[in-house]
Amino acid sequence: MEIAVIDYKGGNVQSVLFALERLGVQATLTSEPEVIRRADKVLFPGEGEAASAMRELRAQGLDELLPTLTQPFLGICLGMQLLGQHSEEGGGTDLLGILPFNVIRFPNAPEYKVPHMGWNNLQVLRSPLFEGLREEDYVYFVHSYYAPVGDYTIAQAEYPAPFSAAVQYKNFYAVQFHTEKSGPVGTRILENFLKL
Amino acid sequence: MLTKRIIPCLDVKDGRTVKGVRFEGLRDAGDPVALAARYAREGADELVFLDITATNQKRATLVALVRDVARELDIPFTVGGGIGTVADVEALLLNGADKVSINSAALARPELIDELAARFGSQCIVVAADARFHEPDGWQIYTRAGTHNTGRDAVQWCREAADRGAGEILLTSMSNDGTKDGFALDITGAVSRAVSVPVVASGGAGSKQDFTNVFQQAHADAGLAASIFHFGEIGIRELKEHLRADGIPVRL
Numbered sequence: 001m002e003i004a005v006i007d008y009k010g011g012n013v014q015s016v017l018f019a020l021e022r023l024g025v026q027a028t029l030t031s032e033p034e035v036i037r038r039a040d041k042v043l044f045p046g047e048g049e050a051a052s053a054m055r056e057l058r059a060q061g062l063d064e065l066l067p068t069l070t071q072p073f074l075g076i077c078l079g080m081q082l083l084g085q086h087s088e089e090g091g092g093t094d095l096l097g098i099l100p101f102n103v104i105r106f107p108n109a110p111e112y113k114v115p116h117m118g119w120n121n122l123q124v125l126r127s128p129l130f131e132g133l134r135e136e137d138y139v140y141f142v143h144s145y146y147a148p149v150g151d152y153t154i155a156q157a158e159y160p161a162p163f164s165a166a167v168q169y170k171n172f173y174a175v176q177f178h179t180e181k182s183g184p185v186g187t188r189i190l191e192n193f194l195k196l
Numbered sequence: 197m198l199t200k201r202i203i204p205c206l207d208v209k210d211g212r213t214v215k216g217v218r219f220e221g222l223r224d225a226g227d228p229v230a231l232a233a234r235y236a237r238e239g240a241d242e243l244v245f246l247d248i249t250a251t252n253q254k255r256a257t258l259v260a261l262v263r264d265v266a267r268e269l270d271i272p273f274t275v276g277g278g279i280g281t282v283a284d285v286e287a288l289l290l291n292g293a294d295k296v297s298i299n300s301a302a303l304a305r306p307e308l309i310d311e312l313a314a315r316f317g318s319q320c321i322v323v324a325a326d327a328r329f330h331e332p333d334g335w336q337i338y339t340r341a342g343t344h345n346t347g348r349d350a351v352q353w354c355r356e357a358a359d360r361g362a363g364e365i366l367l368t369s370m371s372n373d374g375t376k377d378g379f380a381l382d383i384t385g386a387v388s389r390a391v392s393v394p395v396v397a398s399g400g401a402g403s404k405q406d407f408t409n410v411f412q413q414a415h416a417d418a419g420l421a422a423s424i425f426h427f428g429e430i431g432i433r434e435l436k437e438h439l440r441a442d443g444i445p446v447r448l
Contacts, residue, residue: 012289012290012292012293012294012320014263014266014290014291014292015266015292015294018266018267018292019270021267022267022270047316047317047319047320048316048317048319048320049314049317108392110389113391113392113393113394113395113417114392114393115318115319115363115364115393115394116198117319117363117364117394117417118198118199118200118201118241118394118417118418119198119199119201119241119447120197120198120199121197138199138447140271140272141198142272142294142319142320142363143319144318144319158197159198178272178294180270181270181271181272181294182270182271183236183270183271184270186270187270
């Protein structure tokens, strides 16, 4: 199985590569369109800021390529947000437009620090991605912006209102949390993705 | 519901874990990679590695250690200690660190926080603040492994760090560190109220009740400790069970 991890200077890709290595899977870190197109599975990690990530994707032509992919695709953290239409981050940024959500910032509230950072539980699981998991299993989040709940939501979490912890449209799956850093629960989600 | 985090801190020197009382009298507490894996299995929510010699001595091994830990560990970890440049931070993040904490370098040149946040995102930039209480000035910020008083007010500095883009504040009370008399509830509560980013309380943990207190009374988002975990005085699971019984949300 050929697994491509998309390299667009989008943050901590090494953790994703190590997580796959712990599963005994060899992955290729690449920004080559042909390698990505040919892969059996594509992972799209991301950290940092949406506007600079989009600039990098455009510079490499990946903004044109990614929406055309047909194999199972997993966005992680910023890699999930980038699949939406538009983000409030950095004064407003157009995204890849694969899913219909807009990305908005958590409101500042005394009891709810931003970023939403730490382990939160998953609710309303509805995807083979979460095979073997229980509602209330914990995963690790670090983010200041979020996608609201919609038809595309396949898992949600609360901070304090419900938001999309995971989304799906056709072959495009994506998780807001760091599945590569979420202990045995996160490992199981990666395994489930590799079986799709 | 977002849970309160329990974070073992591994102070490393020359690739080994050590922990002293008030930064002196170091004792060898084991191999960092083995300890990291053990803590992850026992339910630690995150780990922090502080290279405590890095401010005054060159570190050649930290990047290699980060890589070894990242290969093994499936929970997040932060690395700090003598980190002073964008290039330092980039090397640590590229090798698998989830967050990097900066301390003396941020105080020497606060714009560094803005630069790091703009380059890598606030979510991976932790500002570590070492505070000590003394009359009549109150809580002041120290640097260079606790040897130098900056004369800065602790709450004001933490607020500035968060405003400049720090995604988290790691607040260590040097007045409490190593005493096992409990966290500094007053300054932790004051900083937690003053900033809109998460605050990790550090210094002074000696009992399970100390963690309950810092979460309930000082509104810390995470509690960090070293020696009580390294020497097996408190197990992470029993600590979390205690917290849950006290009504504090934890991941068990």
